[in-house]
Amino acid sequence: MLRNITPGTASRLTIVDHHETYGRHILQRHIQKIDILKCLDLGCGDGEDLLIVKQHHTNAQCIGIDYGSWNFEKLIQMGINPISVNIENQSLPFNDESIDFIIANQVLEHTKEIFWINHEIFRTLRIGGYLYLGVPNVLSFHNRLLGLFGVHPTSAKLISAHVRVFSKNDTISFYKNIAGRFTHIEKFSGSQFYPFPKKIARSLSNVLPSLAFSIFFLIRKTEDYKAEFIDWLIKTPLETNFFTGENNNSSF
Template sequence: MVAVECFAPYQKRLEEKKIRVCGVNIEREKLPFSDQSVDIIISNQVFEHCKEIWWITHEISRVLKVGGVFVLGVPNLASFHNRILLMFGMQPTCIQNNSAHVRGYTKNDFLKFLNSGFREGYLLQGFGGGNFYPFPPFLAKPLASLFPAMAVGIFFKFVKRKEYSGGFLTFARAPELESTNFYLGNATIER
């Protein structure tokens, strides 16, 4: 097991648990693994903090083996409580201007994003939800199971179906994204 973590206090905690740590800025650096060398990647409550999702997902797709598993957990922009907040003209809790979250996610939009950079590259093998505001735990758990797309957190299990050839970096250059400069590693954007 290898953890990718750039925050020194968390690195120390992981090392104390005898977990090998790679200190990598996932938004600017290559993952320190060979192409198609990793069996499973777990990212829980990370993507909402990152602007450079094209670069990060490029790197995940580069190092994950065909048949490998990618597990992702993110806050749900379309959760039940966020829908109510929006109905009353209030900001969703998972993406506020004065928070560390810079992106919001829904099930369908994340699937669209994955397909835009790696068409049919991932098979969604599992999808679930966790927690269901404003309900107490004894109701929240069954509600999240019944209506995962309305839960507070959403969790995906993907299996990589085929070899990856850099599609996330290509898509980040698309005309519809031209007003935003995304990090693409050594690749340059010609506009």
């Protein structure tokens, strides 16, 4: 039931299907009803999410963003255009309102610069386009149980690669307060439910998505973006040196 691992690198549970963490069945369900000609995946890894997009939108241009080039050859063979970008301090190399669908699945928990990243997402996303956001849930069922016994959440260990935590209400509050004028959260879903195997986990995630291990948001851009994520840092000073752009890297 348990396996030996390096702490902070993977789950020790052997009875769960770890692919459920990425919620790709949810992505597949959403994209069937969306027109996609140009799709961008932030932190694309080996391109599994983009492959799903290509299966349903054969003519779509699929672009994979990552900070390293270790998967580039594989991605090119799959018909995906790979680009190396550090999304925390570089601009995305695309024009304003030029992307139909942006995927950020299990990547934002690895980042500090959430304001800059969202600035670039909504700058490049067209009006009517979508952000598909997937993140670990610090308030999942198993994390809540662990907390009762003084055990740290598995999705936020100091020894791991994760530097941020997310939950349903806090994520909704973030986008409502900063991006409420120009976005609408159309769908909320959950996937993976520790410590249960796939069949049970999927059923529980469907009924209790806010308690699932991973939570997913389908966010539609409804109006033009006017740099609200950067302006928020200026209007609401925070005691962290968040990055606000190449020519405006100030501490707040």
